[in-house]
Amino acid sequence: MDEIFFDKRALELKYQMPLGKISEFFKGLENGKIMASKCVDCNEIYFPPQANCPNCIKSKIEWVELSSDAILETYTIINVKPTSFLKYPDYVVVIGKLKEGVKVLSWLEIDDFKKIRIGMKMKLKVVKREENYYTYEFYPAE
Amino acid sequence: MDEIFFDKRALELKYQMPLGKISEFFKGLENGKIMASKCVDCNEIYFPPQANCPNCIKSKIEWVELSSDAILETYTIINVKPTSFLKYPDYVVVIGKLKEGVKVLSWLEIDDFKKIRIGMKMKLKVVKREENYYTYEFYPAE
């Protein structure tokens, strides 16, 4: 017989994540811009943005606005969701390659999932989530 | 400036712990008894009880009721408590050595913390916690 002791203690993990070094990115979102960090020395573009360039070890970063034009590289539809996303209807996660060569993983806002195909043109835009914060997602551009 | 992103997702960890192999221990508690497991082959007594004896690799276990007589080996008073114990007043944790040679870690129920001393006699008894389950604790026996 499986006898189970149900924990009387509970641990809630809800993180506070420092983003100060890349705060320009979030300021950008508030202004409708999607930014990447770029190494002044070697010109490497980082997305997700990062404050240090491992390429040249000694490095300075500048911020560049990304073009919003992308090609869909691959996608999935999340049918079985994690607990903390249960309130959302099935969502499409895609990886899009921007003109700059940088790839971005995010949701694709699209009504008819049947219209999604690899190679389709998309645009990236800033969105405000119901949890009251800004992020970004793709929408079809064809 | 410290800019912090406060997690929109939360993970609650609350475990379901299988206790079937040592269910005799919990049945014992319900009957007011504190039991240890004993290896039939090498006579080693295990507390906390365990269903296998690593001593003799091949092994059978029997259950023995522990005497309740103990000597206090060491103790502490938990002043700064974990979240899931915040509702409790400061509690005393002791390690007592039973007549059988086995040591038991548990709370000591005592009114006046000043009366606690190493070497004092204690007795072990079954208690029911406000979370509605049985466990055990020491009380002074002198």
Add this chain to the structure above:
Amino acid sequence: MNRAAIVGIGHSKFGKRMDVSINELAWEAVKPALDDSGLSQNDIEFHAVGNLGFWSEELLPAVTVGEYCGFNSGSMKTEAACASGSAALKVAYDSIISGNTKIAMAIGVEKMYNSPNPTVIELIGRAGNYFWEFENFGLTFPGYYALYATRYLNEYNASEYDLCLASIKAHHYGSLNPNAQFQKEISYEDCINSKYIAWPLKLYDSSPITDGAAAVILASDKVAKKITDTPIYIDAQGYATGSANLSRREDFTGLNASKRAAEMAYKRAGIDDPKKSFDLFEVHDCFTIAEVMAYEDLGLAKKGKGVQLLREGQTYHDGKFPTNSDGGLKAKGHPIGATGISMAVEIAKQLRNEAEKGRQVKVSKGRALSHNVGGTGHYAYVTIFSRSD
């Protein structure tokens, strides 16, 4: 350099194991490993425990397992996501070939059912880059692999039907392995009609949530020969790390970390042609698409041709490249930290010619390989084993 050999193996029953605690589960692998080798706990000079945890209550499993099983020598827990077991194997292996230690144990254990399923799904989904992938976009573990599947199927003209071939094979061998979580054959219809979990991947494309443990005892060459007549040597390991963010991967039709780990292992073991060198491959088929990519990443098939091996049945135990003769992660089960050690146990068993009927491979080259991926190509460990000395 000293050599190291497996001299004892143990494996628990995999499945939903709410009859045992994590320590009791580990004991189910540790005890038979000790029995198999004839050694006692005092002989073990170090034990490494592969475990991811979070879903089970013990924060320090190497210690609780150690106490329960009667070890008190040095120890650590290793984490390389789903390759945590192979990381534990590395620790034990390096301990021995360094000359520091004569006998060491690598244990893998995972107790996933100690948390409810939604918590487990959430936890595995967090195993990438937390903020950029999970926090914002709620990726799940099947979701990550689905991104690979979509691209692969599209690029190489393969179908969901093809992927089902991997699942059917897995369940076939699961049905012959008494330790497997799933012990029933499945049909094409079972697979193709199962519900989507992360399109295009379906329930039957996915390995299950599993509790399980496995253990191997390693000894230096000299010691090994005294302990057993059938030492199984570790010839080499290769390893690599992939980017945390999936968006930083080069392409989505293979795992770059797997390729690099395999190259390193082949180079270290002096393998020129992997196609001609092994009797058995234990590959990381956490999803059907992962098995297909593994064929290619390991060099058994050209890019886009992995699926052809499935169509031709070449990876059955009597085919050209016998793969996952134990049911693989898909049917044997995938207790995260235990998987890498379970692969080593299966390989030792097979190279000793001790596998159950219907799944014993023909041992002619005396060599086998395990391919253990952590996360979605976040980690890769490739280990090469041999029977010869």
Add this chain to the structure above:
Amino acid sequence: MNRAAIVGIGHSKFGKRMDVSINELAWEAVKPALDDSGLSQNDIEFHAVGNLGFWSEELLPAVTVGEYCGFNSGSMKTEAACASGSAALKVAYDSIISGNTKIAMAIGVEKMYNSPNPTVIELIGRAGNYFWEFENFGLTFPGYYALYATRYLNEYNASEYDLCLASIKAHHYGSLNPNAQFQKEISYEDCINSKYIAWPLKLYDSSPITDGAAAVILASDKVAKKITDTPIYIDAQGYATGSANLSRREDFTGLNASKRAAEMAYKRAGIDDPKKSFDLFEVHDCFTIAEVMAYEDLGLAKKGKGVQLLREGQTYHDGKFPTNSDGGLKAKGHPIGATGISMAVEIAKQLRNEAEKGRQVKVSKGRALSHNVGGTGHYAYVTIFSRSD
């Protein structure tokens, strides 16, 4: 056997670091280590990351740190509770002395402030045996060490005042170490009047919650000599595991695992008399009582006489047994997984004669020792370093 030497060191500022993510924090140690050695990421063949986690969001820190810092070679995360850093050091060290790897990196990083303090207190309290100690009796980490303190003080006629001597010393050296979390001297009164957290231990007996990172690059002897004029060798490591349940420890006045780890390390390094062999001891003073027990467990003082060393000031940098010249866990801070690597960094710095004024020890024997305990004697790692070649 190959030898391994430290050829690059890096250390972040320790403290409450809400200005950086875990990856950015790791970079603060990795970057200077690369600079110090003159190596680039491509030279690093394996990186091991000591980290406990849970309080920070990344489930696979070896991968996220690896991506951020530009590594893509093999990796794993190691956990040995508060000795996770020394476990990472073992992985890197064994990788090299085994001959498998020429250059490896051991990184320790912990980001504890990414969870609120009560969560952190709860989490550390869970690091023993979960059901028998935490679930039922709500033990905290200070509580565990308090059980030792009560018994020790009672048995050996020592007092809370004596323990404060360790705290005062720690803060003295913290004030001289720019990377320390606490950089102010404290008075006797500050310590003795601080509030109890787990009687008889007070706030000033306890190391703080800390964010921090440290990194060392190890290379094989041959390679090391090409890279640097001041290689700091690792001569030996010893390790042991204690019981998970505190109730199963033999006594409560010393850590049995520490003693066994030290014996192993001494034996392997050929140390006859630890009292005469070292210029510096980096000991695990997560609590003041832990430092006292360390003196005895390492063989620097007889049982019950450890406190005498504090009374006589013998463990200041100019005393007989210089200990924790960097402020120790107490004042430098204790970012769990980083601590063991931080000890190695301090030792390398001291043996190179590069420590700040007022805390540089006299290097005459050319040897130093780190003593890194995980949990409450759940793990112990003792590592012996030397300047000579």
